[in-house]
Amino acid sequence: MISFMRRLASYCSCCLNCGSFFVRDGLLCKRCDKSLQRLRTVAANESKPYAARALFEWNPGQSDLLSHLILSLKGPGHKKIWSFYAKRFAQTFAEAVPSGKKIYVIPAPAKKANSCDHAYLWAEALATSLGATLIRGLENVGSEGTKKQRRKDRGERALIELKATVNYTEGVSFSEGPLIVFADDILTTGATARAAHVALGGPPHFEVWVLAKRSLSCGASRDLL
Numbered sequence: 001m002i003s004f005m006r007r008l009a010s011y012c013s014c015c016l017n018c019g020s021f022f023v024r025d026g027l028l029c030k031r032c033d034k035s036l037q038r039l040r041t042v043a044a045n046e047s048k049p050y051a052a053r054a055l056f057e058w059n060p061g062q063s064d065l066l067s068h069l070i071l072s073l074k075g076p077g078h079k080k081i082w083s084f085y086a087k088r089f090a091q092t093f094a095e096a097v098p099s100g101k102k103i104y105v106i107p108a109p110a111k112k113a114n115s116c117d118h119a120y121l122w123a124e125a126l127a128t129s130l131g132a133t134l135i136r137g138l139e140n141v142g143s144e145g146t147k148k149q150r151r152k153d154r155g156e157r158a159l160i161e162l163k164a165t166v167n168y169t170e171g172v173s174f175s176e177g178p179l180i181v182f183a184d185d186i187l188t189t190g191a192t193a194r195a196a197h198v199a200l201g202g203p204p205h206f207e208v209w210v211l212a213k214r215s216l217s218c219g220a221s222r223d224l225l
């Protein structure tokens, strides 16, 4: 059913959730978009050593609407839709974004090196919305990039290893250090974000920006990701 709706939506630009032709920029109709807004997060997770900000709180099994949206945004394409949600993200967290500080947005590396997957499109859209600089600063180490994240259990996910491909701190003092934003579509265990933080040398100003923070309380739909 989900794949049918995804295919239908890509052909006729109708609402991903209910099939309505009165679709908005976010791939949903007005009514479904309103339902989606109830899943918006209000506070960032400010736990140390860095903050994690998510536009939505995703509890699989609780909302088919959000599940449909997230699954349909996987892979390349849907640039316009990522832009739409990036603008909403920027509006939601406008006050938390430091003004006057250089911001670099680094996408989670794609499985296929240098491809424009969903994480890249999300990072690109965030950078555009905030006037930040987008850089591909990370790559997967070894065979990790070819393994499907969803097939890993929590222990395996903790072994994710990333490598930095840029040195953005060269010639920049500690206090003036830029804000480094790691952008990904979903935050689940946080293992990828932690690997990014480590690979980038533990920058003092580091945040994780995702479309949705996924609860681990429901294991039934683990294979969805």
Ligand SMILES: [Zn+2]
Pocket: 015, 016, 017, 018, 019, 020, 028, 029, 030, 031, 032, 033
């Ligand atoms: Zn709808």
